[in-house]
């Protein structure tokens with residue numbers, strides 16, 4: 001417990017980047033602990049909170065999250081300043097104009113933030129501002145994980161589990177801030193004129209981003225902000241509780257619900273509206289409550305450990321999201337096929353399940369993990385043999401939960417470029433049979449691919465097999481109203497398997513340093529596919 005120390009009496013500032021919440025916020029507690037005057041800021045610097053590449057839905061989520069923080073601070077008598085500019089220039093000015101003495105922020109551990117944070121840390125050292133970085137975006141401090149593993153990141157998930165077991169359980173959330181007596185500073189006009197970007201939280205349209213998908217009908221609305229994330233957490237815990245009572249865990253993955261009410265917390269975790277430690281401990285405490293004291297283990301929050309693993313793997317690797325310069329990624333001679341890439345992006349591949357998922361992504365910014373796997377397989381080693389880097393760029397723009405290291409890590413895994421067994425095609429899925437398992441009644445396809453809404457279920461996943469008469473009676477001619485398949489999956493997947501075998505042979509002479517799963521079971525658990533889903537290619 002950090003108690004307020006009135007003797008220190010400093011002008012302090014909390015710099016929000018991710019970590020857009022007031023609960024479990026050690027940086028906030030540190031900023032308030034010794035504050036005689038307190039400022040809270042978010043800086044639109046063109047990169048913080050993943051704003052370098054951002055689509056309408058995610059920007060909306062971010063702005064709602066900022067609005068929520070602002071409302072909460074207003075209820076305590078303060079505000080969130082929304083500034084514009086380079087962080088180190090703003091802080092330098094604040095030192096001169098308001099006597100800023102201490103800056104606190106949550107650690108952004110990915111290497112893409114290093115330059116920004118180093119410039120602020122250097123400035124602080126140069127002009128005598130105290131700078132405090134607190135770890136709370138991840139369960140463990142990735143640097144401590146690396147150190148514990150002998151200075152390198154654990155190369156497999158199992159090694160990662162062993163390493164964190166040696167460190168011990170992640171810290172529990174810190175207590176809420178005590179706002180009594182907090183003196184909120186008011187920025188002088190000179191600073192406001194120079195740096196204040198907005199006096200109230202803007203809309204995505206003010207950044208020139210419009211929602212082009214409104215005409216496509218009603219869509220799931222993901223609402224950003226801590227208040228909503230905490231409400232969703234209660235709902236999510238009910239889902240977890242029911243699952244535990246029925247003897248299952250990881251309910252969102254085990255029973256994929258592609259269009260049900262949103263129980264995913266990934267966007268809230270990604271922006272830090274929900275503390276990952278709060279989520280983790282809420283699930284473990286619930287499990288122990290249902291089954292008795294201390295019976296829980298890491299499996300019940302296995303997905304959070306994957307998140308952790310990908311963050312840790314990226315920390316010292318600035319090229320983690322690329323193929324060529326990335327030491328853990330295989331250099332695969334993917335095809336450049338602009339036409340097929342465009343069809344994939346637009347949800348016009350002719351495979352209804354793939355197209356439904358791609359259209360859901362563009363319209364709503366969220367797609368279930370199982371469907372993400374399907375479209376990622378399809379783009380890369382499953383069908384089109386196009387580089388995962390194109391998929392990553394598209395996902396980072398459209399996903400509301402886009403997370404640089406998590407997204408790139410998943411793309412590398414699915415495309416067999418890293419983490420997965422060396423170029424293994426045996427775990428690919430067919431866009432038809434996998435789609436059938438996940439969407440047996442075709443509700444998902446009919447929602448996002450309305451052209452096919454009158455097709456009977458027997459043909460919905462393979463509409464090209466319907467006779468012309470049937471197509472006419474359903475009001476949708478394949479090749480005119482809905483595209484022909486851009487590839488024949490059976491032919492393409494056989495060809496890709498051959499490519500992989502050839503590359504594997506050539507790599508055998510000097511196998512590259514490559515991350516891989518511990519065993520086949522781990523691969524299946526990660527991909528959330530069953531033995532029946534596996535595409536048996538001969």
Ligand SMILES: Cc1cc2nc3c(=O)[nH]c(=O)nc-3n(C[C@H](O)[C@H](O)[C@H](O)COP(=O)(O)OP(=O)(O)OC[C@H]3O[C@@H](n4cnc5c(N)ncnc54)[C@H](O)[C@@H]3O)c2cc1C
Pocket residue numbers: 250252253263264265266267269270303304306307308310367368369370372373376395399401402403404406407408410411414
């Ligand atoms: C190609 C591809 C790209 C992806 N890109 C992202 C991304 O940018 N951001 C992101 O948060 N997730 C990403 N995922 C992982 C996963 O699909 C989402 O986290 C998941 O769909 C969120 O749903 P949920 O909250 O119901 O998951 P739950 O099962 O409830 O999991 C809880 C949390 O664990 C984390 N998590 C779950 N699965 C994974 C995973 N495979 N890897 C890492 N963390 C995971 C998420 O924070 C998630 O909210 C990607 C998956 C694929 C296949």
